[in-house]
Amino acid sequence: MTIESRTMLPTRSGWALHVTMQGILPTNAAEVVSERLLPILGASAVHSRVRLARLSEPDLVRPIVAQLDVQLARHRVRAQVAAATTSEVVSMLAVRTIGQLHPFPGVLAPCLRDQAISTSPPTPPELLPPFARRLARHKLCEPAAMTANEAIGVLEAMDYRFHLFRERHSREDSVVVRSASGSYRILQSLPNAIGIEITSPPIVLTAAHRLTVADATAWLDLTGAPFEIFVDRATGRVSVLYARYDGHYGLLAPTPALRRRRAAGLRSSRGSW
Numbered sequence: 642m643t644i645e646s647r648t649m650l651p652t653r654s655g656w657a658l659h660v661t662m663q664g665i666l667p668t669n670a671a672e673v674v675s676e677r678l679l680p681i682l683g684a685s686a687v688h689s690r691v692r693l694a695r696l697s698e699p700d701l702v703r704p705i706v707a708q709l710d711v712q713l714a715r716h717r718v719r720a721q722v723a724a725a726t727t728s729e730v731v732s733m734l735a736v737r738t739i740g741q742l743h744p745f746p747g748v749l750a751p752c753l754r755d756q757a758i759s760t761s762p763p764t765p766p767e768l769l770p771p772f773a774r775r776l777a778r779h780k781l782c783e784p785a786a787m788t789a790n791e792a793i794g795v796l797e798a799m800d801y802r803f804h805l806f807r808e809r810h811s812r813e814d815s816v817v818v819r820s821a822s823g824s825y826r827i828l829q830s831l832p833n834a835i836g837i838e839i840t841s842p843p844i845v846l847t848a849a850h851r852l853t854v855a856d857a858t859a860w861l862d863l864t865g866a867p868f869e870i871f872v873d874r875a876t877g878r879v880s881v882l883y884a885r886y887d888g889h890y891g892l893l894a895p896t897p898a899l900r901r902r903r904a905a906g907l908r909s910s911r912g913s914w
Contacts, residue, residue: 656679656682656683656684656686656687657686657687658674658675658678658679658682658686658689658691659689659690659691660674660675660690660691660692660693661690661691661692661693662693662694663692663693663694663695664694664695664696664697665695666693666694666695666705666727667727670693670727670731671693673727673728673731674691674693674707674731674734677731677732677734677735678691678709678734678735678738680750681735681738681739681742681749681750681753682711682738682742682748683748683749683750685711685713685742685748688711688712688713689709689710689711689712690709690710691707691708691709691710691734692706692707692708693705693706693707693727693730694706694707696886696887696888697887698769698887698888700769700770700773700888701767701769701887701888702725702767703723703724703725703767704723704725705723705724705725705726705727705729705730706721706722706723706730706886707721707722707723707724707730707731707733707734708720708721709721709734709737709738709741711741711742711748713745713748716745716798717798717799718741718742718745718798718799719741719798719799719800720734720737720738720740720741720800721737721763721800722734722737722763722764723764723766723767723886737800739753739756740761741798741800743756744797744798762802762819763800763801763802765802765867765868765884766867766884766885766886766887766888767884767888768861768865768884768888769888769889771862771863773888774862774888774889774890775889775890776854776858776889776890776891776892777885777887777889777890777891778885778891778892779891779892779894780891780892780893780894781894781895781896781897782805782893782894782895782896783895783896784805784806784807784814784815784895785806785807786806786807786808786809786812787806787807787808787809788808788809788810788836789808789815789817789825789827789836789837789844791806791809792804792806792808792815792817792827793817793825793844796817796818796819796825802818802867802868802883803816803817803818803868803870803881803883804816804817804818805879805881805893805895808827808829808833808835808836808837809836810835810836811829811833811834811835811836813829813830813831813833814829814830814878814879814895815827815828815829815879816828816829816849816870816879816881818870820845824843824844824845825843825844825845826844826845826846826847827844827845827846827847828847828848828849828870828879829846829847829848829849829879830848830849830872830877830878830879831848832846832847832848834846849870849871849872849879850871850872851871851872851874852869852871852872852873852874853873853874853875854873854875854880854882854892856871857869857871857880857882858882858890861882861884861890867883867884868881868882868883868884869881869882869883873894876894876895876897878894878895878897879895880892880893880894880895881893881894
């Protein structure tokens, strides 16, 4: 059974933080979240939402997941963490929020703006044992057109482990990820250097392997890696099979061309009567 509640707790400052809770959580969880995050968010709290959930899979070591979304004037910022307990996940979310908002110093409280922050990639979700994993979600999206540097900006601001986009100049479906050396890697079906800026941070352009979804699943089952970026043999498009916080797999892929054409036809026919 899924239990969900939404809470907005006003404070003496007049700010309120929208907190959504799902699953079995402490009754004061929304209050604890607000107490920790409101001093960090300040006036941005009114443009922020927190989702706190206890996942139902019994074998997860870190079943509590927290996600914060902040809508700034020109940017959307996200922080996401998972932990074993509610108190731990709230503390981790507070630290992660400071790090995510640090590039936007006007948003943070003055006492936090000069604080030294150690940036680290988001912690990957844990996976259930291979025999227990399944494909829990297949998400189709239309990759947004943007430059490589813009894609890196989205990757960092949204606390993503990877970001699927369409490179603006080459029009290639692309996925950007962080590399172990602190640089960035962009994977494409047929690497096209047009539009890949030779700037800082350095960008490495590589070709994604051609696999079936079954191949990618077998690889993650074997390695326990957090994701696999590949060219789907069935579609010829760059796709990502990834670990979800519930311990299962998700599949992210571009919207098929036929479906895009049909959607465009429907849009163009509207109002023609």
